[in-house]
Amino acid sequence: MCPEQIIELMHEYLDDEITPEQEQVLREHLLSCKECESLFNELKKTVAFVKSISTMQAPDNFTANVLSRLPKEKRRIWMQRWMKNHPLLAAASLFFILMMGSLFSTWNQDKDFSVSKQKNLVVRNNTVIVPKGETVKGDVIVRNGNLDIEGEVQGDVTVINGEKYLASAGHVTGQIDEVNEVFDWIWYHIKKTSQDVVQIFGDQPETK
Amino acid sequence: MDAIVKKRIKQVIKGDQDAFGEIVEIYKNSIYQLCFRMLGNRHEAEDMAQEAFIRAYVNIKSFNQDLKFSTWLFRIATNLCIDRMRKKKPDYYLDAEVAGAEGLTMYSQIPSNTPLPESELESLQLQEAVQKEILKLPDKYRTAIVLKYMEELSLNEISEILDLPLGTVKTRIHRGREALRQQLRYV
Numbered sequence: 260m261c262p263e264q265i266i267e268l269m270h271e272y273l274d275d276e277i278t279p280e281q282e283q284v285l286r287e288h289l290l291s292c293k294e295c296e297s298l299f300n301e302l303k304k305t306v307a308f309v310k311s312i313s314t315m316q317a318p319d320n321f322t323a324n325v326l327s328r329l330p331k332e333k334r335r336i337w338m339q340r341w342m343k344n345h346p347l348l349a350a351a352s353l354f355f356i357l358m359m360g361s362l363f364s365t366w367n368q369d370k371d372f373s374v375s376k377q378k379n380l381v382v383r384n385n386t387v388i389v390p391k392g393e394t395v396k397g398d399v400i401v402r403n404g405n406l407d408i409e410g411e412v413q414g415d416v417t418v419i420n421g422e423k424y425l426a427s428a429g430h431v432t433g434q435i436d437e438v439n440e441v442f443d444w445i446w447y448h449i450k451k452t453s454q455d456v457v458q459i460f461g462d463q464p465e466t467k
Numbered sequence: 468m469d470a471i472v473k474k475r476i477k478q479v480i481k482g483d484q485d486a487f488g489e490i491v492e493i494y495k496n497s498i499y500q501l502c503f504r505m506l507g508n509r510h511e512a513e514d515m516a517q518e519a520f521i522r523a524y525v526n527i528k529s530f531n532q533d534l535k536f537s538t539w540l541f542r543i544a545t546n547l548c549i550d551r552m553r554k555k556k557p558d559y560y561l562d563a564e565v566a567g568a569e570g571l572t573m574y575s576q577i578p579s580n581t582p583l584p585e586s587e588l589e590s591l592q593l594q595e596a597v598q599k600e601i602l603k604l605p606d607k608y609r610t611a612i613v614l615k616y617m618e619e620l621s622l623n624e625i626s627e628i629l630d631l632p633l634g635t636v637k638t639r640i641h642r643g644r645e646a647l648r649q650q651l652r653y654v
């Protein structure tokens with residue numbers, strides 16, 4: 260019976276991992292042992308057979324087929340272009356997708372009275388007053404309260420969840436918005452978001 | 468070529484599908500061959516090879532760019548093929564050892580220095596016979612043999628692809644070789 264070690268040496272030889280000393284041991288044994296010599300030849304023949312199998316080519320259109328199965332990255336690129344061209348719609352979509360979930364809780368939580376900070380605004384029992392003869396500079400935003408305009412506002416006026424009174428002497432140079440219903444609230448955010456989006460895309464020169 | 472592949476990968480991460488197409492072109496033959504030798508069916512091989520590339524694309528951000536891309540890609544393809552093979556086969560075959568692969572005592576009495584066949588027909592028949600015998604190997608030996616002799620990868624690369632110690636890879640190749648020897652010695 261030949262030592263098991265000789266067969267190990269054959270495999271080391273076939274793996275190109277045999278040391279010169281080991282190779283010497285193997286060669287000497289093979290010279291004196293027909294059985295091992297024949298086994299060794301069979302192993303070498305096996306390796307030659309396996310290697311002789313010709314290299315395969317992938318089928319035609321393989322790459323095109325892979326690319327057609329990829330997730331639609333191009334749709335994302337298309338989306339980006341579309342968003343640049345339709346910022347308002349894009350903002351509306353974005354807003355609905357991203358905000359709808361948290362919106363109603365925001366709407367419910369947002370019950371605290373607040374008002375934009377301008378020096379000459381007077382606040383009395385959740386009613387903000389633009390006093391007669393005074394000029395308020397900048398946009399006035401009132402949340403969960405009323406606005407009584409007797410003087411002049413140089414800017415936009417937004418009243419969220421409240422009412423606005425515009426006295427005959429009162430004057431607003433910009434737009435007046437009243438947001439009372441949930442959908443008004445949504446629309447207000449859409450317009451706000453779209454203005455932001457317009458600014459973002461407006462700042463970036465189109466590449467390529 | 469590694470430099471080109473690295474550059475293409477960076478482009479793919481940015482969403483450039485054309486760059487990915489170039490990567491597919493580079494590796495499609497080896498990945499297809501790997502799948503075919505493992506599965507033995509052209510249709511399935513194409514399907515699995517495509518799947519391997521798609522998974523590579525989808526997971527490209529998790530690829531560590533300091534490593535060799537081909538190793539990662541081969542690992543994806545190998546795992547897919549092994550999964551597929553397991554689903555196809557009856558369970559008893561899964562852990563079956565190659566008969567006689569442990570003992571290595573069945574010495575042949577047949578003279579074995581026959582030259583390799585030369586005519587094309589013989590060569591085709593031989594290829595079919597070899598492929599058939601490779602497909603008979605249990606998956607762990609088959610995988611090692613295919614990576615070593617069809618893809619001509621080093622033992623170290625195979626050990627990385629299969630995530631196995633070098634010693635285990637060697638043992639699998641030895642046993643695979645011995646099993647094939649027994650099957651192919653009369654060819």
Ligand SMILES: [Zn+2]
Nearest residue numbers: 261292294295
């Ligand atoms: Zn011997």
